[in-house]
Amino acid sequence: MSDELKYxxxxxxxxxxxxxxxxxxxxxxxxxxxxxxxxxxxAAFAAxxxxxxxxxxxxxxxxxxxxxxxxxxxxxxxFAFGRSWGDTLVETSPTGGVVNRLAEEVSAxxxxxxxxxxxxxxVTFHNGKTLTAADVVATLQRHSGEETKSGALGIMRGIExxxxxxxxxxxxxxxxxxxxxxxxADYHLIIQPNGGxxxxxxxxxxxxxxxxxxxxxxRYVGERFADYWDAPNRGHADQIEIIVINDATARTAALQGxxxxxxxRVEPKIVDLVKRVPGVTxxxxxxxxxxxxxxxxxxxxxxxxxxxxxxxxxxxxEQMVDKILRGYGSIGNxxxxxxxxxLFDEGIEQRAYDPDKAKFHFKKSGHxxxxxxxxxxxxxxxxxxxxxxxxxxxxxxxxxLEIKREPGDGYWSEVWNKQPFCTxxxxxxxxxxxxxxxxxxxxxxxxxxRFFDERFDKLxxxxxxxxxxxxxxxxxxxxxxxVRDEGxxxxxxxxxxxxxxxxxxAGYAVDPGAxxxxxxxxTKAWMA
Amino acid sequence: MSPAILKLIAQRLALGILLLLAVSVLIFVxxxxxxxxxxxxxxxxxxxxxxxxxxxxxxxxNDPAYLRYFDWLGGVLTGDLGTAxxxxxxxxEALGKRLSNTLFLAMWAAIIxxxxxxxxxxxxxxxxxxxxxKLISATTLTSISLPEFFIGYLLVYFIAVELQxxxxxxxxxDGMGFADRMSAIALPCATLTLVVLAHMMxxxxxxxxxxxxxxxxxxxxxxxxxxxxIILRHAFPNAIAPIVNVVMLxxxxxxxxxxxxxxxxxxxxxxQYLVDHVSKRDIPVVxxxxxxxxxxxxxxxxxxxxxxxxxxxxxxxPK
Numbered sequence: 001m002s003d004e005l006k007y008x009x010x011x012x013x014x015x016x017x018x019x020x021x022x023x024x025x026x027x028x029x030x031x032x033x034x035x036x037x038x039x040x041x042x043a044a045f046a047a048x049x050x051x052x053x054x055x056x057x058x059x060x061x062x063x064x065x066x067x068x069x070x071x072x073x074x075x076x077x078x079f080a081f082g083r084s085w086g087d088t089l090v091e092t093s094p095t096g097g098v099v100n101r102l103a104e105e106v107s108a109x110x111x112x113x114x115x116x117x118x119x120x121x122x123v124t125f126h127n128g129k130t131l132t133a134a135d136v137v138a139t140l141q142r143h144s145g146e147e148t149k150s151g152a153l154g155i156m157r158g159i160e161x162x163x164x165x166x167x168x169x170x171x172x173x174x175x176x177x178x179x180x181x182x183x184x185a186d187y188h189l190i191i192q193p194n195g196g197x198x199x200x201x202x203x204x205x206x207x208x209x210x211x212x213x214x215x216x217x218x219r220y221v222g223e224r225f226a227d228y229w230d231a232p233n234r235g236h237a238d239q240i241e242i243i244v245i246n247d248a249t250a251r252t253a254a255l256q257g258x259x260x261x262x263x264x265r266v267e268p269k270i271v272d273l274v275k276r277v278p279g280v281t282x283x284x285x286x287x288x289x290x291x292x293x294x295x296x297x298x299x300x301x302x303x304x305x306x307x308x309x310x311x312x313x314x315x316x317x318e319q320m321v322d323k324i325l326r327g328y329g330s331i332g333n334x335x336x337x338x339x340x341x342x343l344f345d346e347g348i349e350q351r352a353y354d355p356d357k358a359k360f361h362f363k364k365s366g367h368x369x370x371x372x373x374x375x376x377x378x379x380x381x382x383x384x385x386x387x388x389x390x391x392x393x394x395x396x397x398x399x400x401l402e403i404k405r406e407p408g409d410g411y412w413s414e415v416w417n418k419q420p421f422c423t424x425x426x427x428x429x430x431x432x433x434x435x436x437x438x439x440x441x442x443x444x445x446x447x448x449x450r451f452f453d454e455r456f457d458k459l460x461x462x463x464x465x466x467x468x469x470x471x472x473x474x475x476x477x478x479x480x481x482x483v484r485d486e487g488x489x490x491x492x493x494x495x496x497x498x499x500x501x502x503x504x505x506a507g508y509a510v511d512p513g514a515x516x517x518x519x520x521x522x523t524k525a526w527m528a
Numbered sequence: 529m530s531p532a533i534l535k536l537i538a539q540r541l542a543l544g545i546l547l548l549l550a551v552s553v554l555i556f557v558x559x560x561x562x563x564x565x566x567x568x569x570x571x572x573x574x575x576x577x578x579x580x581x582x583x584x585x586x587x588x589x590n591d592p593a594y595l596r597y598f599d600w601l602g603g604v605l606t607g608d609l610g611t612a613x614x615x616x617x618x619x620x621e622a623l624g625k626r627l628s629n630t631l632f633l634a635m636w637a638a639i640i641x642x643x644x645x646x647x648x649x650x651x652x653x654x655x656x657x658x659x660x661x662k663l664i665s666a667t668t669l670t671s672i673s674l675p676e677f678f679i680g681y682l683l684v685y686f687i688a689v690e691l692q693x694x695x696x697x698x699x700x701x702d703g704m705g706f707a708d709r710m711s712a713i714a715l716p717c718a719t720l721t722l723v724v725l726a727h728m729m730x731x732x733x734x735x736x737x738x739x740x741x742x743x744x745x746x747x748x749x750x751x752x753x754x755x756x757x758i759i760l761r762h763a764f765p766n767a768i769a770p771i772v773n774v775v776m777l778x779x780x781x782x783x784x785x786x787x788x789x790x791x792x793x794x795x796x797x798x799x800q801y802l803v804d805h806v807s808k809r810d811i812p813v814v815x816x817x818x819x820x821x822x823x824x825x826x827x828x829x830x831x832x833x834x835x836x837x838x839x840x841x842x843x844x845x846p847k
Contacts (some may be wrong), residue, residue, distance in 0.1 A: 009567065017618060017648065031718040042573070058697070063807075063808070064622070064626075064800065064801045064804040064805065065570070065614035065615050065804050065805055065808045066614075066615060067614070067615035067617075069615075069617065072570070072571070072615070074571065114763065130696060147582055148576075148578075148579065148580075148582065149579040149582045149583040149586070151575070151578075151579070152578065153578060153579050154576050191661075201616065203616070204680070213701065215625075215701065215796065216615060216797040217800065217801070217804055218620075218697055218701070219539045221702060239585075243697060243699050243794065245697060245790055245794045246791065247791050247794070249681060249684070249792070250684070250696065250697065250791070250792055250793065250794055251690050253684045253685070253688060253696040253697075254695075254696055254697045254794075255690045256696075257688050257689050257692060257695060257696045257697075258692070259695050259696065259697045260697070265589055350538065409562070409806075409807055410569075412568065412569075413568040413569065445576045458776070502774065
């Protein structure tokens with residue numbers, strides 16, 4: 001407990017968490033009494049969760065094409081609704097740790113190759129069935145089978161066998177991985193009866209809310225599940241509702257008009273206006289998501305490291321955070337990792353805008369003529385503006401950047417991961433290992449910078465099996481430095497998650513994992 | 529009704545069906561031409577190659593295009609619109625809900641806007657070139673000149689946020705009371721009315737003014753009939769054809785052209801449903817929506833044609 005508090009106060013000191021959020025977390029941790037003299041006590045927390053009411057969220061990120069099958073989850077609304085009707089084996093905590101949920105105990109062999117999850121007893125599904133280890137095994141198998149189209153397939157690939165041992169589920173890996181619990185916290189891996197083999201999109205889980213209305217792209221309603229196993233801590237409102245409001249103005253208006261109690265994705269350019277609305281609070285948190293400019297390291301002219309370096313030095317990061325994120329974010333360092341990750345090395349030197357160095361490396365690369373960048377506003381909000389700012393900062397370094405605007409429709413299939421230089425974004429992953437294995441390992445599924453580096457691959461596998469945290473941190477630091485200095489990634493900024501919440505809601509505590517308290521806002525917060 | 533008219537109607541209907549078939553081919557070709565791939569669009573940026581291949585096989589995307597088209601056509605002819613590729617929902621069911629929402633909104637917008645437009649048109653003719661005429665024209669033309677999203681946002685800001693009379697979010701759902709439903713659609717309905725009013729009103733005004741130049745209107749005036757009676761009884765029936773044409777065009781717009789309004793007010797109609805499925809390359813749904821839109825458009829135009837013919841004795845009795 002005190003470690004967590006220390007960690008939190010450290011984050012406040014580093015500016016990663018604001019005081020308000022810190023006090024919220026501290027109170028939630030039960031530190032309210034001891035620290036009462038030095039902090040305002042939050043009335044809402046002092047009173048504890050209130051049961052009752054209807055809690056409503058207005059969210060962007062839902063389409064009429066969505067399904068309740070967790071394997072297909074790819075946007076924010078199914079993700080957040082999934083958190084309400086289902087549970088995973090474990091969860092990541094707002095402080096970056098792992099919390100046991102449907103797994104009561106998690107243990108591993110000394111080499112971190114074989115993991116045992118003891119399944120919680122007395123948990124029932126919405127259909128009345130009792131949760132068993134067999135359900136868990138079936139779920140994991142459904143997401144990792146040959147036939148699967150699950151979004152979690154990438155992280156399940158390292159698993160060799162999944163087996164049941166009485167009340168335990170035993171997961172044997174092909175290679176040791178100290179981060180396995182983090183992988184099991186993936187939002188696709190909602191435990192379903194018989195793994196959802198019979199009816200993947202039935203919306204039957206063990207979560208605090210039963211699915212009552214499922215109108216994809218329009219509205220979802222959940223009703224409190226009477227037999228929820230963790231009732232004191234989750235599922236405070238009698239009913240929850242998600243209204244899909246993809247238009248930013250409509251979303252803000254709905255919050256102002258009191259039709260919803262919280263919204264996700266407040267645009268940075270209107271945050272200051274929303275702050276002035278009475279009865280509404282902005283909740284922002286620095287997360288692991290980042291906006292990127294990616295170059296293919298194996299395609300001319302980007303196969304030349306000097307050219308890559310020159311383009312990295314030509315990026316004015318401060319300006320990007322200032323103009324594109326309006327300050328709601330932090331600068332990046334050309335690697336996909338920031339301080340929101342466990343075991344981040346603060347000591348790696350921050351790359352700054354340096355037109356002279358950019359000019360030097362550009363000359364040294366021998367490249368002549370303009371560099372073509374493809375972009376579209378679907379890459380990230382403000383991507384086209386960011387590209388134009390980048391064009392100007394490149395110009396000052398004598399580099400001519402040509403911008404080609406691509407249609408947003410089809411950008412992810414035709415441009416990203418196909419064209420050698422384009423804008424994109426990453427949502428981040430819970431651990432460094434997962435982020436690096438997803439996109440930077442030579443054999444990664446989405447190696448969108450075409451980065452093939454043997455030293456890096458070796459370090460990654462070594463770090464994965466390393467249980468000594470200090471040593472692991474060193475290994476990650478070395479990997480980050482390689483990507484920073486030799487990779488094809490330009491990371492100008494890490495964006496904040498910005499939610500807006502009505503004063504009628506209590507118990508709101510930001511989570512760097514994702515927006516709306518990592519998707520748990522509807523189940524963890526309550527009506528004041 | 530004379531056999532000539534019945535024959536004419538039958539001809540129009542047959543032509544309409546042929547047109548629908550042509551539209552279905554066009555839509556299919558259009559969706560095939562779109563860049564990108566259904567499986568990629570459905571699974572998103574983070575899909576693995578295996579997952580993509582599995583999904584493609586499952587959806588039958590490896591079959592040649594013409595086979596998929598005839599498969600689909602066969603289904604439609606037997607009344608089966610199929611299931612959505614993206615989430616496996618039954619299309620008829622999901623679409624039925626959306627369609628009835630769209631028609632509900634369009635109906636109320638039409639119930640308010642059509643009589644209002646025609647009445648305003650008649651009033652404007654009566655006071656032609658006077659202050660009232662100019663006021664009506666200026667107001668309606670202003671509202672049609674503003675983009676609909678702007679009108680929508682203005683209404684949201686003043687009526688929903690500042691005054692809080694009605695909600696800004698127009699989500700309607702099953703089991704919603706009639707009063708709630710009406711208050712939910714108040715703003716989109718008002719927006720649509722403002723958007724379509726001017727067109728119909730101006731057309732009414734112009735068509736009637738045109739007729740007002742005729743000799744028989746002068747005769748009516750000389751008989752001493754009241755001006756409004758002349759407009760309503762003598763001028764209006766003869767101006768009905770162009771008016772009906774414009775009314776039908778606007779009704780079609782109310783059904784097929786309201787995506788922007790749906791997005792602003794978060795109204796679960798067909799427009800948003802179609803857009804979502806286009807971006808996922810969900811061809812069966814796009815086809816079904818396209819067919820419905822085309823059918824609405826074609827049938828409203830047929831109605832306009834037929835009304836025009838019935839209203840005009842010269843067309844009714846061709847030599």
